[in-house]
Amino acid sequence: MTEARGSAGRNGDTHARYAPGTPCWVSLMVHGLAATQDFYGALFGWEFQPGPQQLGPYVRALLDGHEVAGIGQLPPDRHLPIAWTPYLASDDVDLTAETVRLCGGTLGVGPLDAAEDGRLAICSDPSGAVFGVWQPLARLGMTITGVPGAPAWNELVTFETAGVAKFYEAVFGYSEEAVASADVDYVTLRIGGRPVAGLHGVGDALPRDRGPHWMTYFEVADVDEAAGRLVDLGGHVLKPPRDSAHGRVAEVADPEGARFSLLQNPR
Known part of the structure; x- marks a missing residue:
């Protein structure tokens, strides 16, 4: 890491709407959802609440009541790489997904609605790196940093x-x-x-x-x-x-x- 954004201080920084292109969420898909919750709960002090469930069982990680990340359950027959995926904010996920395709990237999932929380897509850039796109409705993404x-x-x-x-x-x-x-x-x-x-x-x-x-x-x-x-x-x-x-x-x-x-x- 050669440059990072400035710290928000010990009390954290709560967020209004994220500017398009800003990382606004991180999500992890795993095989053992309960064991993974135990691990990150003990490591970071996270607590968990369910939902949304469009892609299967999914929980939102909370830190002192503020949402910071999501963890989902992979179907048993899906043997995908286990990796944290950042989501980049968008005002129009459908337009962003089309732009990804036009610029040489690949659309893997979506765009689709995540209940009333927002609309998402999962893409990869021309080198193959996977990232998400999030258009917020009821949920903006991370609420504290x-x-x-x-x-x-x-x-x-x-x-x-x-x-x-x-x-x-x-x-x-x-x-x-x-x-x-x-x-x-x-x-x-x-x-x-x-x-x-x-x-x-x-x-x-x-x-x-x-x-x-x-x-x-x-x-x-x-x-x-x-x-x-x-x-x-x-x-x-x-x-x-x-x-x-x-x-x-x-x-x-x-x-x-x-x-x-x-x-x-x-x-």
Whole structure:
């Protein structure tokens, strides 16, 4: 992670409507829904409420009463990669889905209604990385950020940023800011001048078994403590805690293999 948006502070930041293109939700589809709730509940202090159920059993994770993420149950016969998926806000998901297709991406699911909560689509960019699109109705998405247990940043890990950056700019209207370094291939995506997500080109260092993918960073109060607790809960540390320009980070995986990062913002 080369640049992250500023922290909202210890009391968090509650949200009105998200500007189109802003990550507004993260969702995970798993085989063991109850066990996954136990894991993330113990790791982040989440509590859970059901719904909506359009794609099968689904729960919304709450942090101190604020919605921060969703977890759904995969059908037994579906053997899909277990991965956290960010959803990007849209004022018109049907138009966004059509733009994804016209710009070389793929539409995997939808657009479809999620009860009265909103309308969604699940897409992949030209490199194959999966992301969601959310048009809010009754539910805006995440209702708090900037506190431990909430998503803090989303970053596309890909081979190189040049081509895929053009795709996201065309679909969502981002402005781009590249790192001025011959050794680092990183682009920050901005909406209205504010950083909202990143693209990180890692070349041959991209895991062969994963391909391009989005990585979600969850804020924690203490990365080292959280990583140790994660292991006790059955998770795995993939890259041990280390200091970065934007805080202390670790890359980890839950018991079903979904990868994510822990971020301890400097205060």
